[in-house]
Amino acid sequence: MSSGAIGPRIPLHDGTSIPQLGLGVYKVPAAQTVDLVDGALRLGYRHVDTAALYRNEREVGEGLRRSGLPRDEVLVTSKVWNDAHGLDETRRAFDDTMRELGLDVLDLYLIHWPAPRQNRFVDAWRAMIALRDEGRVRSIGVSNFEPHHVQRLIDETGVVPVVNQVELHPHLPQRAVRAFDAEHGIVTESWSPLARGRMLEPGSRDASVLAAIAQKHGRTPAQIVLRWHVQQGLVVIPKSTSLARVEENAALFDFALDADDLAAIDELETGERTGKHPDDLD
Numbered sequence: 584m585s586s587g588a589i590g591p592r593i594p595l596h597d598g599t600s601i602p603q604l605g606l607g608v609y610k611v612p613a614a615q616t617v618d619l620v621d622g623a624l625r626l627g628y629r630h631v632d633t634a635a636l637y638r639n640e641r642e643v644g645e646g647l648r649r650s651g652l653p654r655d656e657v658l659v660t661s662k663v664w665n666d667a668h669g670l671d672e673t674r675r676a677f678d679d680t681m682r683e684l685g686l687d688v689l690d691l692y693l694i695h696w697p698a699p700r701q702n703r704f705v706d707a708w709r710a711m712i713a714l715r716d717e718g719r720v721r722s723i724g725v726s727n728f729e730p731h732h733v734q735r736l737i738d739e740t741g742v743v744p745v746v747n748q749v750e751l752h753p754h755l756p757q758r759a760v761r762a763f764d765a766e767h768g769i770v771t772e773s774w775s776p777l778a779r780g781r782m783l784e785p786g787s788r789d790a791s792v793l794a795a796i797a798q799k800h801g802r803t804p805a806q807i808v809l810r811w812h813v814q815q816g817l818v819v820i821p822k823s824t825s826l827a828r829v830e831e832n833a834a835l836f837d838f839a840l841d842a843d844d845l846a847a848i849d850e851l852e853t854g855e856r857t858g859k860h861p862d863d864l865d
């Protein structure tokens with residue numbers, strides 16, 4: 584690992600590992616993405632989370648090259664969109680992603696959503712297994728998979744995803760998904776770890792609980808929420824278009840929440856999602 588990397592790496596069951604902190608770039612406009620990715624990598628981020636859907640893969644690749652970091656020090660994730668499930672379709676989508684990123688090998692490729700009514704995610708998974716076996720992608724995983732979706736992949740292919748990236752934050756702690764993932768050696772990644780910023784909105788119950796804990800530790804509310812994730816072994820990929828916030832969101836590894844703090848944050852659970860339930864999106 585290079586000096587200057589922020590946070591630990593978490594082992595994956597295929598023998599690789601993933602930096603616990605990553606930069607999410609959903610809704611980062613392409614015009615800002617090169618500077619943001621380059622800036623985050625200079626701050627010590629070593630993991631960037633993009634997707635074909637985000638239309639900024641080209642700029643992620645450019646930011647990575649501009650940082651000058653050795654390729655093997657940065658983990659890049661991309662994802663196949665729902666319109667490209669299938670043995671041939673997923674391969675073609677992967678080729679497009681690699682052309683955009685300008686990379687030879689991808690670190691982590693995910694099925695973005697199971698899109699269960701299409702019922703083609705097992706074929707997408709078979710294509711990803713082949714890409715991995717050919718050495719074009721190091722690790723393969725899923726996103727937004729409920730336990731029954733992952734179980735189908737395991738039953739039909741015998742290959743267990745290394746990660747499952749799901750919506751996860753104090754409103755929606757995803758206990759069942761995490762328990763299933765842990766049982767199968769799958770690392771859970773939290774998308775929208777700040778509930779898209781909703782947990783930080785002034786005047787809310789969340790804001791007052793978080794402000795009190797933040798004051799106690801001399802931290803910001805965002806850092807308190809992100810620390811809640813990392814302290815439970817989750818991978819976090821917060822997004823901000825502001826480099827100052829990107830820096831703020833990385834200062835998570837030099838303090839700890841105590842049992843009372845964790846319990847107070849757990850009480851913010853509402854079950855509310857910012858996105859769709861995985862069985863409802865195709």
Ligand SMILES: NC(=O)c1ccc[n+]([C@@H]2O[C@H](COP(=O)([O-])OP(=O)(O)OC[C@H]3O[C@@H](n4cnc5c(N)ncnc54)[C@H](OP(=O)(O)O)[C@@H]3O)[C@@H](O)[C@H]2O)c1
Pocket residue numbers: 606607608609610632633695726727748749773774775776777778779780781783805806820821822823824825828831832858
């Ligand atoms: N797999 C999936 O289906 C899926 C779905 C959604 C997201 N994701 C991934 O997860 C990443 C993160 O999720 P997200 O972007 O939806 O939401 P998020 O990281 O929970 O929240 C981002 C929002 O919080 C604000 N914010 C960030 N840091 C802040 C801070 N320190 N203080 C105050 N406000 C702050 C941002 O505003 P500014 O930008 O203005 O700072 C933005 O509005 C995405 O970028 C993407 O990579 C994956």
